[in-house]
Amino acid sequence: MSLLEVRNLxxxxxxxxxxxNQRVAxxxxxxxxxxxxxxxVGIVGETGAGKSLTAMSIMGLLQPPARVVEGSVTFDxxxxxxxxxxxxxxxxxxxLTMIVQSPLTSLDPLSRVGKxxxxxxxxxxxxxxxxxxxxxxxTMTTVGIPDPERRxxxxxxxxxxxxxxxxxxxxxxxxxxxxxxxxxxTTGLDVTVQAQILDLLRDLVRDREMGAMIITxxxxxxxxxxxxxxxxxxxxxIETGPVREVFNNPRHPYTQALISxxxxxxxxxxxxQIGGPPPNLYALPQGCHYRDRCAKAADIxxxxxxxxxxxxxxxxxxxxxxxxxxxxxxxxxx
Amino acid sequence: xxxxxxxxxxxxxxxxxxQPGETIHAVNGVxxxxxxxxxxxxxxxxxxxKSTIGRCVLRLYRPTAGTIQFGDRDITxxxxxxxxxxxxxxxxxxQDPYSALNPRMKVGNLIGELVxxxxxxxxxDRRDAVAALAARVHLNADLLTRFPNELSGGQLxxxxxxxxxxxxxxxxxxxxxxxxxxxxxxxxxxxxxGELQRDTGVxxxxxxxxxxxVELVxxxxxxxxxxxxxxxxxxxxxxxxxSHPYSQALLSADLxxxxxxxxxxxxxxxxxxxxxxxxxxxxxxxxCPIARPDCRQGKPPPQAIGDTHHAACVRxxxxxxxxxxxxxxxxxxxxxKLQDQFIGRTS
Amino acid sequence: xxxxxVTTPAPVPGFTWTGRILGITRRxxxxxxxxxxxxxxxxIAAFANVISPFGPIETFSDKVLIPPxxxxxxxxxxxxxxxxxxxxxxxxxxxxxxxxxxxIMLVIGVPLGLIAGYKGGMIDEVVLRSMDVLRSFPSxxxxxxxxxxxxxxxxxxxxxxxxLDAPIFTRLVRSEVLALRSSGFVDSAVAAGNPTWRILxxxxxxxxxxxxxxxxxxxMAWAVxxxxxxxxxxxxxxxxxxxxxxxxxxxxxxxxSGEWWVATFPGVALxxxxxxFNLLGDGLQDLLDPRRKATGK
Numbered sequence: 001m002s003l004l005e006v007r008n009l010x011x012x013x014x015x016x017x018x019x020x021n022q023r024v025a026x027x028x029x030x031x032x033x034x035x036x037x038x039x040x041v042g043i044v045g046e047t048g049a050g051k052s053l054t055a056m057s058i059m060g061l062l063q064p065p066a067r068v069v070e071g072s073v074t075f076d077x078x079x080x081x082x083x084x085x086x087x088x089x090x091x092x093x094x095x096l097t098m099i100v101q102s103p104l105t106s107l108d109p110l111s112r113v114g115k116x117x118x119x120x121x122x123x124x125x126x127x128x129x130x131x132x133x134x135x136x137x138x139t140m141t142t143v144g145i146p147d148p149e150r151r152x153x154x155x156x157x158x159x160x161x162x163x164x165x166x167x168x169x170x171x172x173x174x175x176x177x178x179x180x181x182x183x184x185x186t187t188g189l190d191v192t193v194q195a196q197i198l199d200l201l202r203d204l205v206r207d208r209e210m211g212a213m214i215i216t217x218x219x220x221x222x223x224x225x226x227x228x229x230x231x232x233x234x235x236x237x238i239e240t241g242p243v244r245e246v247f248n249n250p251r252h253p254y255t256q257a258l259i260s261x262x263x264x265x266x267x268x269x270x271x272x273q274i275g276g277p278p279p280n281l282y283a284l285p286q287g288c289h290y291r292d293r294c295a296k297a298a299d300i301x302x303x304x305x306x307x308x309x310x311x312x313x314x315x316x317x318x319x320x321x322x323x324x325x326x327x328x329x330x331x332x333x334x
Numbered sequence: 335x336x337x338x339x340x341x342x343x344x345x346x347x348x349x350x351x352x353q354p355g356e357t358i359h360a361v362n363g364v365x366x367x368x369x370x371x372x373x374x375x376x377x378x379x380x381x382x383x384k385s386t387i388g389r390c391v392l393r394l395y396r397p398t399a400g401t402i403q404f405g406d407r408d409i410t411x412x413x414x415x416x417x418x419x420x421x422x423x424x425x426x427x428x429q430d431p432y433s434a435l436n437p438r439m440k441v442g443n444l445i446g447e448l449v450x451x452x453x454x455x456x457x458x459d460r461r462d463a464v465a466a467l468a469a470r471v472h473l474n475a476d477l478l479t480r481f482p483n484e485l486s487g488g489q490l491x492x493x494x495x496x497x498x499x500x501x502x503x504x505x506x507x508x509x510x511x512x513x514x515x516x517x518x519x520x521x522x523x524x525x526x527x528g529e530l531q532r533d534t535g536v537x538x539x540x541x542x543x544x545x546x547x548v549e550l551v552x553x554x555x556x557x558x559x560x561x562x563x564x565x566x567x568x569x570x571x572x573x574x575x576x577s578h579p580y581s582q583a584l585l586s587a588d589l590x591x592x593x594x595x596x597x598x599x600x601x602x603x604x605x606x607x608x609x610x611x612x613x614x615x616x617x618x619x620x621x622c623p624i625a626r627p628d629c630r631q632g633k634p635p636p637q638a639i640g641d642t643h644h645a646a647c648v649r650x651x652x653x654x655x656x657x658x659x660x661x662x663x664x665x666x667x668x669x670x671k672l673q674d675q676f677i678g679r680t681s
Numbered sequence: 682x683x684x685x686x687v688t689t690p691a692p693v694p695g696f697t698w699t700g701r702i703l704g705i706t707r708r709x710x711x712x713x714x715x716x717x718x719x720x721x722x723x724x725i726a727a728f729a730n731v732i733s734p735f736g737p738i739e740t741f742s743d744k745v746l747i748p749p750x751x752x753x754x755x756x757x758x759x760x761x762x763x764x765x766x767x768x769x770x771x772x773x774x775x776x777x778x779x780x781x782x783x784x785i786m787l788v789i790g791v792p793l794g795l796i797a798g799y800k801g802g803m804i805d806e807v808v809l810r811s812m813d814v815l816r817s818f819p820s821x822x823x824x825x826x827x828x829x830x831x832x833x834x835x836x837x838x839x840x841x842x843x844x845l846d847a848p849i850f851t852r853l854v855r856s857e858v859l860a861l862r863s864s865g866f867v868d869s870a871v872a873a874g875n876p877t878w879r880i881l882x883x884x885x886x887x888x889x890x891x892x893x894x895x896x897x898x899x900x901m902a903w904a905v906x907x908x909x910x911x912x913x914x915x916x917x918x919x920x921x922x923x924x925x926x927x928x929x930x931x932x933x934x935x936x937x938s939g940e941w942w943v944a945t946f947p948g949v950a951l952x953x954x955x956x957x958f959n960l961l962g963d964g965l966q967d968l969l970d971p972r973r974k975a976t977g978k
Contacts, residue, residue, distance in 0.1 A: 021695045046517065046518055046519075191588060199601070219517065220591045223591050247592060254518075261518055277486040277488070419874075436887075448874070
């Protein structure tokens with residue numbers, strides 16, 4: 001049993017437009033994956049694919065009109081979907097924590113950093129303030145913030161982007177989580193700072209045997225800091241597997257297009273398949289959601305493609321996933 | 335060599351800071367040429383001044399010092415009214431198409447606006463021109479009657495490129511044109527830009543923090559740090575043999591999307607300092623792993639490495655500018671081992 | 682190379698009037714109620730001449746102070762005039778004050794806000810400080826002074842109110858312009874070669890005024906209230922004009938002696954229309970702001 005097991009998660013946005021017609025946007029359509037301790041799973045996909053939505057659904061942070069309509073999320077064997085906020089709060093923030101995007105807008109601007117670290121602890125445990133303060137300093141040191149005693153008294157707006165990101169990581173770490181979800185942890189940070197933050201995350205996962213889920217659109221981050229990758233499209237995971245396997249041998253046409261659209265590959269192979277407009281979550285095509293943009297689309301794609309096994313934990317949701325012996329670069333379309 | 339279409343000499347741009355008496359030194363003496371038909375890439379992290387340079391070239395800002403010459407005209411201090419007719423020759427594509435376009439105008443009118451402002455075409459001819467531009471950027475004609483919020487990021491960026499092209503400019507400044515777009519869409523935009531340059535010979539100033547993209551599209555690149563050029567040269571030369579310590583660190587920090595590539599990272603400490611208090615000598619000196627005492631004595635002038643390849647580092651002269659020799663750097667070997675173990679490369 | 686084709690749905694399938702009404706009510710019940718109230722008053726104001734049982738100053742000197750009943754639904758006042766008809770005609774005055782003052786507020790306030798926000802610097806400072814000065818006066822006192830000086834007429838009341846409330850819109854529009862400036866919107870328009878007037882009126886104005894629509898309704902409520910207050914203290918409109926404030930003033934003297942209807946009904950009408958405008962403004966805010974398409978991420 002893995003630390004985190006997500007099974008067939010469906011999250012919909014159910015709203016009414018101005019003409020009182022009900023409109024359902026299907027944000028997640030049967031998301032299934034595991035995260036175990038000491039593994040780092042990278043979730044990649046374009047805007048609207050459902051990456052952040054997956055994290056929010058797992059953490060129980062969905063706001064109306066978004067709702068989990070089907071599926072289950074178990075953490076250490078305990079079902080999270082349907083838990084009361086009270087029960088959820090025992091796990092959230094302690095064993096299961098999340099680092100959100102944009103650190104500078106995620107910290108409470110009206111409290112000093114140290115106070116926020118203390119608060120994060122005392123919300124879940126009854127410990128004296130001094131102890132919480134000391135623990136805060138320790139965690140700041142762990143995340144590599146220089147001069148932590150002084151920095152505990154800093155206001156969020158006094159922090160640089162990289163520093164603020166480290167504080168967010170400290171907040172996520174301070175109660176000793178077993179699993180961390182990091183939503184775009186390095187977007188907006190300078191390249192040289194990204195390296196520091198990612199190395200930090202990697203070391204923490206290794207030292208504490210934590211599980212981690214990194215949501216990103218940066219394939220470079222996944223290639224070097226994740227052990228497994230899940231590629232999302234239109235609310236489902238269309239390919240998953242060990243990072244090297246998937247990068248060297250992508251089976252799903254979308255993954256193939258994604259990998260071949262990086263500048264290095266373009267330099268080698270030229271411009272190939274061009275991406276298309278994002279899928280319309282209000283009106284997804286029947287069967288394979290990718291078929292409107294796919295070079296290989298055929299009649300059979302009107303049926304929902306099964307999850308095909310390519311061996312070694314590598315799976316792809318495509319009718320043609322295991323037909324081709326090798327991953328061929330996609331054909332120019334049109 | 336043909337006359338450069340754009341000549342920037344010792345460009346300086348300072349802004350008043352938030353506190354009285356403070357100055358933000360955004361650009362501190364940048365010089366470069368842009369030849370017709372060429373793409374020059376401006377690369378740097380936050381605080382490098384790259385976006386500010388782009389805006390100065392377009393005269394959206396007025397330079398604090400230095401000169402900008404467009405063709406044979408000095409545009410450094412001309413008024414907005416004098417600049418306006420020149421705007422059909424220098425255009426810009428911004429990073430976020432949604433905030434750059436008037437959300438209440440239809441896409442067709444947004445493209446047509448450029449035509450209207452700079453030509454005398456009547457309505458019918460204008461409509462044809464817009465249709466032709468849409469076709470040129472491979473934008474479906476159906477979209478011309480839509481509003482910006484109904485288009486995807488990639489489609490909307492094509493609209494912005496169509497606007498930039500509408501007047502047949504000689505120079506297009508692109509400020510992070512693909513950074514806010516999804517991966518799968520970026521390639522299409524880059525391909526389009528390449529195509530347009532081949533067809534029209536337009537020069538481009540490509541501003542980006544994404545090294546791989548810049549390498550792909552630029553002929554020459556300038557590496558910027560805290561408002562100064564630390565290295566410049568042909569794109570292939572700079573990427574093959576980065577000579578300034580900062581360029582070396584920057585390029586080594588890049589994460590190629592290929593797990594089989596071994597990383598050879600040179601991790602710098604700290605972050606880019608703020609642009610208010612500049613270091614006395616070389617801007618990179620406080621963080622430089624191979625800094626020497628004489629690095630503090632004034633900004634190093636560019637040293638030649640090849641014909642057209644320069645790095646502004648005092649160590650170039652004696653060849654000691656390789657930061658792999660630095661002792662103070664985070665242990666590269668340990669990192670490599672950790673990384674390999676982690677990914678499962680060494681078993 | 683693929684043509685980048687569209688898969689977003691063509692706008693608005695399934696439009697019906699009932700659907701639209703229900704959809705809006707669902708999105709903002711406040712708006713629906715406010716709209717209904719204002720619409721009713723507007724209807725009354727438009728057709729008062731036709732549908733009121735008696736004329737607004739039609740006098741029955743023998744039927745003074747009759748309580749509400751079958752003859753006079755809201756009773757008759759001290760001069761023998763039908764309160765119901767007068768209340769209906771009062772609606773015309775309410776709108777006749779609210780609408781022109783709103784127009785004046787916008788005509789003065791919005792361009793100042795546009796220019797202050799766009800130009801910045803000294804011009805911005807001058808405009809802001811002037812607006813501050815204007816707003817620092819208690820409006821009633823200033824209105825009193827102006828109307829007393831210039832004469833007791835409807836037009837003067839309208840002008841004064843419009844003038845006094847203009848700074849609110851200046852400030853709203855100015856902050857929208859500043860936000861647009863920092864988003865690169867203005868840079869884009871300048872880079873395209875737009876002359877200043879186009880930037881201000883074609884690009885900035887329609888986008889900057891969006892945040893003010895709710896405020897317009899609220900200020901209209903205020904305009905009605907303040908003109909009624911002025912009339913009540915005897916400034917501006919006077920009896921026998923069927924303006925609600927004047928009617929309340931008239932009716933005030935009868936409350937003690939028990940003829941409550943003369944003042945109460947115009948009072949209720951006043952409260953009603955002010956409530957309606959306020960709800961309308963609130964509801965507009967609900968409608969315009971969180972109306973973002975729900976996208977999954």
